[in-house]
Structures are given as C-alpha cells and as structure tokens.
Amino acid sequence: MPLQTDDVAMKPETTFRPANEPAADAHAHAHVRRGPSARLPTEHGDFTISSYFDRSTGIEHMAIHCGELVGAREVLVRVHSECLTGDIFGSLRCDCGPQLRLALQRISAAGRGVVIYMRGHEGRGIGIDEKLRAYTLQDQGLDTVEANLALGHAPDSRRFEAAAEILQDLGVASVSLMSNNPIKLLALQQQGLEVVQREPHEIDANPENAAYLATKREKMGHLLALSSSPASSPASRSRR
Numbered sequence: 001m002p003l004q005t006d007d008v009a010m011k012p013e014t015t016f017r018p019a020n021e022p023a024a025d026a027h028a029h030a031h032v033r034r035g036p037s038a039r040l041p042t043e044h045g046d047f048t049i050s051s052y053f054d055r056s057t058g059i060e061h062m063a064i065h066c067g068e069l070v071g072a073r074e075v076l077v078r079v080h081s082e083c084l085t086g087d088i089f090g091s092l093r094c095d096c097g098p099q100l101r102l103a104l105q106r107i108s109a110a111g112r113g114v115v116i117y118m119r120g121h122e123g124r125g126i127g128i129d130e131k132l133r134a135y136t137l138q139d140q141g142l143d144t145v146e147a148n149l150a151l152g153h154a155p156d157s158r159r160f161e162a163a164a165e166i167l168q169d170l171g172v173a174s175v176s177l178m179s180n181n182p183i184k185l186l187a188l189q190q191q192g193l194e195v196v197q198r199e200p201h202e203i204d205a206n207p208e209n210a211a212y213l214a215t216k217r218e219k220m221g222h223l224l225a226l227s228s229s230p231a232s233s234p235a236s237r238s239r240r
C-alpha cells in the first residue's frame, strides 16, 4: 500500500499520535518543530514515521521509530544523512542504502529504536547538484574530500543539532549510536544528548565504493575495518 502523503498533509498534527505522547505544541525547540506522525509498515518491520520541520533550513527531517522511547535508555539510533543516489537508486558509489536498510532491520529486531533521516545532507551537506559534480571529479582521480574542496566546499558541512533535538523530543534518555563516524557521536553529545556507546555499522565494500570507504577511514576518521572478515560483520557480531 503506498504511503498516502497527501492524506497526511491535509490533516496535520491530528492524523495519528501514540496515546502517551503530548500534543505537538508542547514540543517547541530551537531547531525543530514536530509535525504529523503516521503508521509506517515496511518490509523491515512496523514503524511510526514522524516529521520534524527544521526552522534553520526550512526542510523536514523524518524520524522512523518503534517501541517505547519515553525515558528509554541505550536506544538504538541511526542518524542517517539523506543520499538520493544511494538510498533510492541503489548506487554502489557509497554505502548509504545498505546502511539505512540495515539500521531499520536492526531496530526492528531489537523492538525499539529510531532512524533519523536527515534531509539536506546530500554529499555531506553540499547538495545533490554539487554531489554529482563531485562524482565527476572523483572519476577524474580526486577522492571525496579533495572533490568537495575543489568545488569550494568544506569536506563535511553537515550539522546535527536538529537530530539531537528530535531524539530529545521523542523522549529518548540515552542512545546507542549505530555509526562508524566518531564526529557524529561527538556532535550529538555536544547537544546534551547522552550517547552511551557506538555500535559499529559497517557494510562490506564493493569495487565501486572501496576507495570512497578507504578515504572515509584515512581522511575523515571513520572507524572502518574495510574487510569482509567475520569480526567486522554487524550480522555476526554479538549484540547487546
């Protein structure tokens, strides 16, 4: 059944709200304002999807969540940066699509957790058009950091204040963050969110993205094993 986005948009704030959640106007934050929520059954499990309007960018982020979150500790969380090419078209240039699906699967298996889908984060914040230009530069030999710099951008211009506020709005008490990026963990902590631990969230490399993943490890501090050894596979690693 397709998601009836038009139906949701016509009845903002009123279509669906879990019984134990306060009214939306009780949730005013500096960066985000809670919008409507709806039930979202997926091939990975049953979730609730909640919209959050980002005042600083004028764009909506999505929280896809399940289980009781209010006051919950060590909640499995993935803060996922939008990647149209990877998430939707199955691009092999990055690891975004498989990371997103793995996060939904892990949360569904745990029975509780949140994926925050950060829109406006294409190409680590440079936008989809600039990301395509960066891809062409990468095909000419630059790595992902060099390409962003050549186009006049910072290597990473994403901001995560909205993500922290969304988690606080959902009532999450502390987080177990599925990420290979220590910077993302620090960014959430700087917003006053308690991040108890980092859960490695690694996808096996393919020939198209091996250099990209190596650059993330060598130049951007990502904690990646970059092998297909059993020890590095999330599926085989023991879970808490």
Ligand SMILES: [Zn+2]
Pocket (backbone or CB within 6 Å): 083, 085, 086, 087, 094, 095, 096, 097
């Ligand atoms: Zn991607």
